[in-house]
Amino acid sequence: MFVSYRAAIGASVLFGLVSGAAIAAGDLSRQTPIEVTVALGSPGKHEFAPKQLKLETGKLYKLILRNDSNDPHYFTSHAFSAMVWTRKVQVTQQRDGKTVTLAEFKGAMREIEVYPGHSAEWWLVPVAAGRATDLRCDIKAADGKAHADLGMTGEIVIE
Structure with missing residues (x-):
């Protein structure tokens, strides 16, 4: 016994x-986050680069949204926001060669606006597989057309 x-x-x-x-x-x-950078336009161009993102469920990502253009841009996808868990979103700025966090947000995100010359970091974990084809920027250009009408659309694939 x-x-x-x-x-x-x-x-x-x-x-x-x-x-x-x-x-x-x-x-x-x-987890160490996987960094993925998305350029939100460039001077004279309305586009996401890359135009297609591929992510995997269960992995932590730091999605860096960088706006080097002269216009503000949205990163909007309602389908994508329903397929991820957001850990936080940080507004960052470069100071003396270092990234400084200016603000942090928590909770569900569907749209992030990034002003010219600035960046935001969206820390997220994809929790559902699928394809979000509604990535777009709906800010209006001087001619009244949305940036999406000028080509600023994209797709996010989660496997």
């Missing part, structure tokens, strides 16, 4: 260590 009690305790401890390791492996706060 003493031997089987000791074996049972040992098995319980071993099982606890193994299941604890499995839980830690899924801890999103310990």
Whole structure:
């Protein structure tokens, strides 16, 4: 009886260590984010670059939305926002060669506007596979057309 009690305790401890390791492996706060940069236009051009993003479920991404153009731009996709869990969105600025965080937002995001010469970082985890074909910028240009009408559309594929 003493031997089987000791074996049972040992098995319980071993099982606890193994299941604890499995839980830690899924801890999103310990993942190193995969950086993906999207250019929101460039001087004289209304486009997302790249035009198509490919992401995987269960991985932490830092989606860097960089606007090097002279116009503000939206990164809008209602379908995409329904397929991800947002950890945070940070507004950043370059100062003396370093990235400085100016503001941080938490909760569901569907649209992010980035002003000329600035960036935002969307920390997210895709939780559902699918294809979001509604990525667009709906800001109006001087001629009254939306940037999306001028080619600023895209697609996000989550596998």
